[in-house]
Amino acid sequence: MDKLIIEGGHQLSGSLKASGAKNSALPVLASSLLLEGKLTLSNIPHLKDVTTMIEVLGSMGANITLDEEMNLEIDTSNLTNQIARYELVKTMRASVLVLGPLLAKFGKAEVALPGGCAIGSRPVNLHLDCMKKLGAEVVTEGGYIKAKADKGLKGTEILFDTISVTGTENAIMAAVLAEGTTIIKNAAREPEVNDLINCLNEMGAQIDGEGSKEITIQGVKELKPTSYEIMPDRIETATYLTAVTMTGGDISIKNSMPKTLDSVLDKLKAAGAKIKIEKDSIHLKMDGSIKPVDISTAPYPLFPTDMQAQFISLNTVADGRSSVVETIFENRFMHVQELIRMGGNISLSGNTAIIKGKKGSLHSAPVMATDLRASASLVLAGLVARGETKIDRIYHIDRGYERIEEKLNSLGANIERVTG
Ligand code: EPU
Numbered sequence: 001m002d003k004l005i006i007e008g009g010h011q012l013s014g015s016l017k018a019s020g021a022k023n024s025a026l027p028v029l030a031s032s033l034l035l036e037g038k039l040t041l042s043n044i045p046h047l048k049d050v051t052t053m054i055e056v057l058g059s060m061g062a063n064i065t066l067d068e069e070m071n072l073e074i075d076t077s078n079l080t081n082q083i084a085r086y087e088l089v090k091t092m093r094a095s096v097l098v099l100g101p102l103l104a105k106f107g108k109a110e111v112a113l114p115g116g117c118a119i120g121s122r123p124v125n126l127h128l129d130c131m132k133k134l135g136a137e138v139v140t141e142g143g144y145i146k147a148k149a150d151k152g153l154k155g156t157e158i159l160f161d162t163i164s165v166t167g168t169e170n171a172i173m174a175a176v177l178a179e180g181t182t183i184i185k186n187a188a189r190e191p192e193v194n195d196l197i198n199c200l201n202e203m204g205a206q207i208d209g210e211g212s213k214e215i216t217i218q219g220v221k222e223l224k225p226t227s228y229e230i231m232p233d234r235i236e237t238a239t240y241l242t243a244v245t246m247t248g249g250d251i252s253i254k255n256s257m258p259k260t261l262d263s264v265l266d267k268l269k270a271a272g273a274k275i276k277i278e279k280d281s282i283h284l285k286m287d288g289s290i291k292p293v294d295i296s297t298a299p300y301p302l303f304p305t306d307m308q309a310q311f312i313s314l315n316t317v318a319d320g321r322s323s324v325v326e327t328i329f330e331n332r333f334m335h336v337q338e339l340i341r342m343g344g345n346i347s348l349s350g351n352t353a354i355i356k357g358k359k360g361s362l363h364s365a366p367v368m369a370t371d372l373r374a375s376a377s378l379v380l381a382g383l384v385a386r387g388e389t390k391i392d393r394i395y396h397i398d399r400g401y402e403r404i405e406e407k408l409n410s411l412g413a414n415i416e417r418v419t420g
Helices: 022-034 048-059 093-106 125-133 165-175 191-202 234-247 258-270 305-316 334-341 372-384 404-410
Strands: 003-007 012-017 038-042 063-066 072-075 108-112 137-141 144-148 157-159 181-185 206-208 215-218 226-229 249-254 274-278 281-286 320-325 346-349 352-357 366-368 388-392 414-418
Touching: 003 372, 012 234, 012 404, 022 038, 022 048, 022 072, 022 093, 022 165, 022 191, 048 063, 048 072, 048 093, 093 108, 093 125, 093 144, 093 165, 125 137, 125 144, 125 157, 125 165, 165 181, 165 191, 165 215, 191 206, 191 226, 234 249, 234 258, 234 281, 234 305, 234 372, 234 404, 258 274, 258 281, 305 320, 305 334, 305 352, 305 372, 334 346, 334 366, 334 372, 372 388, 372 404, 404 414
Parallel strands: 012 249, 038 226, 157 181, 366 388
Antiparallel strands: 003 388, 003 414, 038 072, 063 072, 108 144, 137 144, 181 215, 206 215, 249 281, 274 281, 320 352, 346 352
């Protein structure tokens, strides 16, 4: 099993290009099930989760070609089955994103129920409710969601009582080929949902309300082949900006989408970073001590849960007390115990972490990654810890960060990946 060994204490400086967004690439790949012919995608990030989604589609008989630059062509015209198998779904919950498009296009789908998850119970009830509202019969048996819509799906009104990102995406993909109009209320407004909508509209879908809480979809008979470029990954960008805020130094991130990062950039400024935006580049400069920042996670456009762990790391080396409240996932604090082992002064009470930060408080320790963003927080902690931090189970980080050690080393970090 791969490990990362990080020598702490190096300032970071230089420039990076943001990779394509994982959480946009996954639904966009699933949307290829909706059209007759090829979907051509560029800026696909080279990540384990993306490979898993490609395998899910490949196991149904999709024809996929990928060149060295990760330009991908996918053709789902000759599927042999509509089953997302447990062996793949258990490694990535987002596999459930094939449910909506399979039902819309083929009138049937079998998708393994995703099991438990390190960051919370994460049920899929909202996804199933949407499919039922659109007229599908849905049962769960033998560990599988079995859904069918013999007469096709019918437009309807869907109200989410909890905002769900992939739930909204599944509902949109199911509704694009449904008969009539679907209105989704209390929809997720994450930029990745907009990216999916833009791609579907390029294919000929009729979706309005992008970026708002109410999305209207006028069903169409079919979608046409298209080419689409995946948006940049805002969480990857935010993670590197946070790293440099912690180590000191300066960084430019090109090909980013600054306007999707307002809530995070505000908090980094509050921590003392100087930030300049130029078109699609973000420049950050940090010197001096880090001010502690209070965070409460919430759906977009508020502070993303996917940056909560990284900000706990930042607060451990800030100058004073802060609180971090997690409102989206009940168990997303697995990194806290590991950060405490590195010297972080953190106490947990329910969904709130109280951090008593101090410059230089982190030291090396062998630690274990438990999920994707938890791993990122340990890498950031390792960059500023005294001595050599060894992070085990690093496969979690390869699910969502492309060549993380290469990118950080290009800025002056000293990180080595060891196998075994
Ligand atoms: N929820 C339900 N029932 C459902 C679906 C969700 O109760 O059927 C609850 C969840 O348990 C959670 C809340 O609703 O408490 C919101 O979860 P959501 O459905 O929005 O999460 P998701 O769609 O499964 C996506 C991202 C996550 C990100 C969350 C929140 C993808 C592929 N995943 O997950 O990304 O944390 O939205 O923004 O888009 C990551 O990249 O590390 C990651 C976990």
